[in-house]
Amino acid sequence: MSIMDLDDLDLRQLDAFAAVMSAGSITGAARLLGRSQPATTRLIQDLETSLGYALFHRSGPRISPTEQGVLFHEEVERLLVSIRHIRERAQAIGRGDARPFEIAATPALSIGLVPDALAMLEPHLLPRLLHVQSLSAEHVVQSLLARAADFGVASLPIEHPGIDVHWVGExxxxAAVPAGSPLAAQEMVRIADLAGQCIITMAxxxxxxxxxxxxxxxxxxxxxxxxDTNASLAALAMARAGLGIAIVEPATACGLCPEGLVLRPLDVNIPFLFGTLSPTAKPLSATIVAFNDALQAVAARRLPGFRLHEPGRKDTLADAVYGATATATAPAAPAISKRGSAR
Structure with a gap:
């Protein structure tokens, strides 16, 4: 393996690599880039020479990424998105526009709450450029810590010294039940009714x-x-197809429930907890303050049984998020309780 000469890397090579990963072929990448196939091939070869390792397995005209290529693509994708945002910001500065607003939210919350909250904002509070990233909760935190996002909305647990939590909702x-299921005729789905059923839920x-x-x-x-799946919308789609009963968080279900499903409460409380976040010590703009308030208003209006927790009450929140911890002297009450019983 040759010694890496990363000073030779340029954006054209990275663009070509990202295009090949997207298209799955040199020919497709060349068409995406508006370049010739030999020129695109040369850019990939030069990039591999600079890196000192192969990015693709080659078998005649077919190519597939190496393990190193897959890992490298994750970094390149982030870099190219950042560069695009820098270009947009540079243009916005030149026009005197307000700074772009970068939101990072989990898929459920980016579907269930974020659109309506944005729609509540006064037009003058919305910048010309608005980026909404749909990420896992862990990546929401990483985006905030890297200052790649201004504001985050994510499920709990989230405990990090570099993150301020503004409010926590529960x-x-x-249960999302196919309209033709006998359970759809019930006002409430008992957890006992799910014995022997196929259950679709989160991973x-x-x-x-x-x-x-x-x-x-x-x-x-x-x-x-x-x-199990990593997206509530996928769980809902599978329930609609008749594969089973989905147990999902209420944000996606109440915000975008597919036709052919009915939503029913469960006779046990399985809490979904989420909060709004920003990097510690970063001043909140008027847009962020208004958006934070709008998110809370949408959640209160849309989510049955919604209630607020005080972010500062860490013991109460820890019990709700992790489950109450049993002690040697007396067992603590479980975090999951029958509807109507004390929690």
């Missing part, structure tokens, strides 16, 4: 999935099958 999860074991698994275990419910 709303119970709901991340450190967030909502853990609370759903706890609820099923406490009720002694054994599903026939579990299907």
């Amino acid at each position: 709303a119970p999860c709901v 991340n074991p450190y967030r909502l999935r853990r609370r759903i698994d706890e609820a099923l275990a406490q009720a002694g419910v054994v599903p026939e099958r579990m299907i």
Whole structure:
């Protein structure tokens, strides 16, 4: 392997690499870039020479990314997005426009709350350039810490010394039931009714999935099958297709429920917790303040059972997010409770 000479890297090479990854072929990338195929091939070869490793496996006209190519693409994609934003900001400065507003939100919240909150803002508060990134909660935090985003909306847990939490909301999860299912005729879905059913839900074991698994275990419910996904909208689509009953957070379900599904409350409270975030010590603009208030108003109007937590009450929040911790002297009450019982 040759020694890397990264001083030779240029944006044309990175653009060519990103285009090949998107198109899946040199020919497709050349068409995307408006370049000739030999020129695009040469840019990729020069990039590999500078890096000192191959980005693609080659088998005749077919190519596929190497493991190093996949990893490198993650970095290049972030860089190219940043460069595009820098260009946009430079143009905005030249025109005297307001600074672009960068929002990072989890998919559920970018679908369920963000659009209506933005629609509530006065036109003069919206800059000409507005970027909404749909990211995992972990990547929302990373974007805020890197100052790549001005404001974040994400599910909990989120505890980081570089992040300010402005408010925390809670709303119970709901069951999304195909309209033709017998359960659709019920006003409420009992967790016991899900025994022997296919349950569709979230995959991340450190967030909502853990609370759903706890609820099923406490009720002694054994599903026939579990299907998990990283997006609530995908869970809803699979429930609509008749694959099972989806247990999802309420933001996506109440904000964009597909036709053919009905939403029903569960007889146990499976809390979905989320909050609004910004980098610590970064002043909030008038746009951010208004957007933060609008998000809370939309959540209160749209999400059944919505309530606010005080971000400063860390013990209460920890119990709600992680589940109450049992002690040697007395067991603490569980965070997941029957509807109507004390929490």
